[in-house]
Amino acid sequence: MKKSLVIFSLFIAQIVSSQNYSQYVNPFIGTGGHGHTFPGAIVPFGMVQLSPDTRIDGSWDGCSGYHYSDSVIYGFSHTHLNGTGVSDYGDIMLMPTMGNPSLNNKDYSSKFSHKNEKATAGFYAVKLDKSNIDVRLTTTKRVGYHEYTFNSAGNANVILDLNHRDKLLEGEVRVIDDKTIEVFRRSEAWATNQYIYARIEFSKPMKISKKDVNGKQESNLYTGTRLALAFSTAVKKGEKINVKVSVSPTGYEGAAKNMLEEGTSNDFATIQKQTEADWNKELSKIEVQSSDKDKLSVFYTALYHVFTQPNINMDVDGKYRGRDNKFYTAKGFDYYSVFSLWDTFRGAHPLMTLIDRKRTADFINTFIKQYEQGGKLPVWELASNETECMIGYHSVSVIADAMAKGIQGFDYEKAFEASKNSAMLDIFGLNAYKQNNYISIDDEHESVSKTVEYAYDDWCIAQMAKILGKKEDYQYFMKRSQNWKNLYNPNNGFMQPRKNGNWYEPFDPREVNNNYTEGNSWHYSYSVQQDIPGLIAAHGGKEKFEQFIDAIFSASDKTTGREQVDITGLMGQYAQGNEPSHHIAYLYNFVDKPQKTDEKIKYILDNFYKNTPDGLIGNEDCGQMSAWYVLSSMGIYSVTPGKPEWETTTPYFDEIKIHLEDGTTKTITKSTDKAELRKLGFENVKPAKDLSYSQLTTSPVIAADRIFDFSTKVVITPLDPKDKVYYMTMDAGDANVRKTFTPYKGPFVINKTTQVHAYSERKGEKSSVTVAQFNRRPNHWDITVNATPTPQYTAGGKLALIDGINGSENWRKGEWQGYQGQTFEAIIDLQSPQQFTNLSSTYLQDSRAWILMPSKVEYYASMNGKDFILLKTVDNTVDPKDEKVQIKEFGTDILPTEARYIKVKAYHFGKLPEWHQGAGGESYIFVDEISVK
Incomplete structure (x- = not known):
């Protein structure tokens, strides 16, 4: 029986793989608009992504190296990112030219036309207009195949420019013979220390005809941080030159082995055919039927984009570069790179648990090795570098989802150990999160988003603990998973930031600011995937929560605050173009209104995914945007990865067949029972035994004037009116005095700088202690600012400049005033003539964020507020190219001077220069405390 089943499974596999999906x-879908995809050749999850580069400036819409609106190709490089929001890759760039070779990219680049361009799965072709050269590209996992047809006779060149795109830290070219070279490139961009090696083989002898080298120049070795070479030969009209490029993350030996394994063929057509077969094998895992060819293109291109990354990142013998830059050999699994986990944990990885369980286990084995070699699980890993981009520790979501769905092939105990380690670190606000059960603005920027996403991740770890029978860990992390409740404002139903113990005001849920990650409160107020019933209860029941879901779709589609390019595809405030919204339409299922889920999902499928270059409504983000489409069109979505079930909607296609790894096939139609869909692929998974855990008691809110003249009233409010509140006060002289908490009975008045501590208690369970400090003003000066701060950076008003509270290097926490494109000027009224001998004002520089030190600061004095005398000019000494975040006090001693008014004038740097990534944009001045002594 088993033998028959195996034969049947193989038969099915052969039929499936023969289908031409x-x-x-x-591949052009997403190359326009803000999709950030690339059209070049790749096999599923391949190490090589061989694609044309039309962008070399690091621009946001050029993150993949290509944008459909462009008309110039600079070359063809072997690594590319699929739909990210930050630029990197573009390694080992080759460009064919004719005539006298040039190593200037303005000369060797060429115009092209889309009418002479073609891209299919695993294949790309284009005509380079400048020299009338036809280029065709295809690839294996580790070897890129180039075919150049020179349509005119003459001198043919192949340019190798190692300075293409990101910063070259080390370059090396070794000439092995007249048909073979080896290349090493170490570069810095998003991945700050990226290594790649290559072996390049030409089909005919080539000679070096031009060099641009600032290091060694020997007969067969060239090195430097500026390194470009032209390889030339005479060609007849119509002659072809084939070039094969194997890549390796480990060394020349690895590149040679990869070439020997995957680069021995000289038949371009054979490789292209094999690449197409590789794609058909993967794409045939899901078969959809439709008479609408555009819908088929959108669906299979979406699946293609999901299979574009992560990328295999080991040589054919399993050797790879670990997170510690040492070499290891993968045994029993494949090692991968490019983990955009903040995006892909939501849909792309859950999709893989359905159709590619073995590869899911490989991803997790990769995570475990990165934990062992780098000290923690990946957050956003790229080329053996942790970029620390985005938030959360969402590797744990992928792990918990796999464990909950019964996927084997990795060490559950080791995976749990690694997950727990990530949750117990003291980075990115986690220390405050563990201590206070939420993150406030005072602790860390993006405090709301980090709190709610950490809480979800903690729930994931709790599910692992439950599966492994770790009762104490389960209870600890389940309690932590409720931390979202500390930022849920019951007065308005939104996730609202807290600052200095109170709700942060003014509050506008549409405002995009530094309290949220690529979004606003609308987007994050539904981010309680782990406890939707708890969120519904907090809103007052299903009817009120339904109204709250309705509200995001019916709200104005205008955001306030800073411009955020990621927020696209708006339906009200719902943003399909960015990930935090992706589960929201499915929440109608939780309030017994599945028809509303169906309505919203169908609208999105119909309107936000098109068979055009601008057919993606936002960044592809390494497959997540497409995974949402694939899952939703099948009638399923994972609102809560970590649960072996799907939320459902009406399938988009008439019939869908899913071929699973166990040889079985699942068929979905529009009439498939929703209960059957919920357990699709995981019907036999048995849930772990339930364990008890305690409910979180939320921390009270403390309200008073943060800065006051003579006195202020303090009001303490529990988030749950049933809680009892206890408090104590401390002033500067109480630091070493033992004090006790007393029951809070009502508002009280303070008249000096005071720290207030308070906690709530319910049924013996205490909340974390809320701490707030209220400062009596250190002076009674007045200040007039003759410049307009950016709304995001007001620090609470003009008095923040003279309140005695200093901003830290983390300017995103909101203690600095920011002025863009303006010279800052402030006049302080001391209220009466005062004698002083020292003046100072403090500024911050974060060059990458466009914040630069003023070019100079001038100090003036006046008795009448009209006639000012210049006292001193302090020049800037900080290099604007210095990317270190730093604070500088522009202070000066002066002869004893008496005046009532002090004027501070800080001259802004001006427009960002050519060397800056934001060249042409207006720089900011960030200023905080002004001191007169």
Whole structure:
């Protein structure tokens, strides 16, 4: 019986893999608009992404190296990122030219036309207009195949420019013979220390005809941080030159082995055919039927984009570069790179648990090795570098989802150990989160988003603990998973930031600011995937929560605050173009209104995904945007990865067949029972035994004037009116005095700088202690600012400049005033003539964030507030190219001077220069405390 089943499974696999679903793939989808995809050749999860580069400036819409609106190709490089929001890659760039070679990219680049361009799954072709050269590209996992047809006779060149795109830290070219070279490139961009090696083989002898080298120049070795070479030969009209490029993350030996394994063929057509077969094998895992060819293209291109990354990142013998830059050999699994986990944990990885369980286990084995070699699980890993981009520790979501769905092939205990380690670190606000059960603005920027996403991740760790029978860990992390409740404002139903113990005001849920990650409160107020019933209860029941879901779709589609390019695809405040919204339409299922889920999902599928270059409504983000489409069109979505079940909607296609790894096939139609869909693929998974855990008692809110003249009233409010509140006060002289908490009975008045501590208690369970400090003003000066701060950076008003509270290097916490494109000027009224001998004002520089030190600061004095005398000019000494975040006090001693008014004038740097990534944009001045002594 078993033997028959195996034969049947193999038969099914052969039928499936013979289907030509790659014909529907349109690699140009997402190359326009803000999709950030690339059209070049790749095999599923391949190390090589061989694609044309039309952007070398690091621009946001050029993150993949290519944008459909462009008309110039600079070359063809072997690594590219699929739909990210930050630029990197573009390694080992080759460009064919004719005539006298030039190593200037303005000269060797070429115009092209889309009418002479073609891209299919695993294949790309284009005509370079400048020299009338036809280029065709295809690839294996580790070897890129180039075919250049020179349509005119003459001198043919292949340019190798190692300075292409990101910063070259080390470059090396070794000439092995007249048909073979080896290349090493170490570069810095998003991945700050990226290594890649390559072996390049030409189909005919080539000679070096031009060099641009600032290091060694020997007969067969060239090195430097500026390194470009032209390889030339005479060609006849119509002659072809084939070039094969194997890449390796480990060394020349690895590149040679990869070439020997995957680069021995000289038949371009054979490789292209094999690449197409590789794609058909993967794409045939899901078969959809439709008479609408555009819908088929959108679906199979979406699946193609999901299979574009993560990328295999080991040589054919399993050797790879670990997170500690040492070499290891993968045994029993494949090692991968490019983990955009903040995006992909939501849909792309859950999709893989359905159709690619073995590869899911490989991803997790990669995570475990990165934990062992680098000290923690990946957050956003790229080329053996942790970029620390985005938030959360969402590797744990992928792990918990796999464990909950019964996926084997990795060490559950080791995975749990690594997950727990990530949750117990003291980075990115986690220390405050563990101590206070939420993150406030005072602790860390993006405090709301980090709190709610950490809480979800903690729930994931709790599910692992439950599966492993770790009762204490389960209870600890389940309690932590409720921390979202400390930022849920019951007065308005939104996740609202807290500052100095109180709700942060003014509050506008539409405002995009530094309290949220690529979003606003609308987007994050539904981010309690782990406890939707708890969120519903907090809103007062299903009817009120339904109204709250309705509200995001019916709200104005205008955001306030800073411009955020990621917020696209708006339906009200719902943003399909960015990930935090992706589960929200499915929440109608939780309030017994599945028809509303169906309505919203169908609208999104119909309107936000098109068979055009601008057919993605936002960044592809390494497959997440497409995974949402694939899952939703199948009628399923994982609102809560970590649960072996799907939320459902009406399938988009008439019939969908899913071929699972166990040889079985699942068929979905529009009439498939929703209960059957919920457990699709995980019907036999048995849930772990339930364990008890305690409910979180939320921390009270403390309200008073943060800065006051003579006195202020303090009001303490529990988030749950049933809680009892206890408090104590401390002033500067109480630091070493033992004090006790007393029951809070009502508002009280303070008349000096005071620290207030308070906690809530319910049924013996205490909340964390809320701490707030209220400062009596250190002076009674007045200040007039003759400049307009950016709304995001007001620090609470003009008095923040003279309140005695200093901002830290983390300017995103909101203690600095920011002025863009303006010279800052402030006049302080001391209220009466005062004698002083020292003046100072403090500024911050974060060059990458456009914040630069003023070019100079001038100090003036006046008795009448009209006639000012210049006292001193302090020049800037900080290099604007210095990317270190730093604070500088522009202070000066002066002869004893008496005056009533002091004027401070800080001259802004001006427009950002050519060397800056934001060249042409207006720089900021960030200023905080002004001191007169």
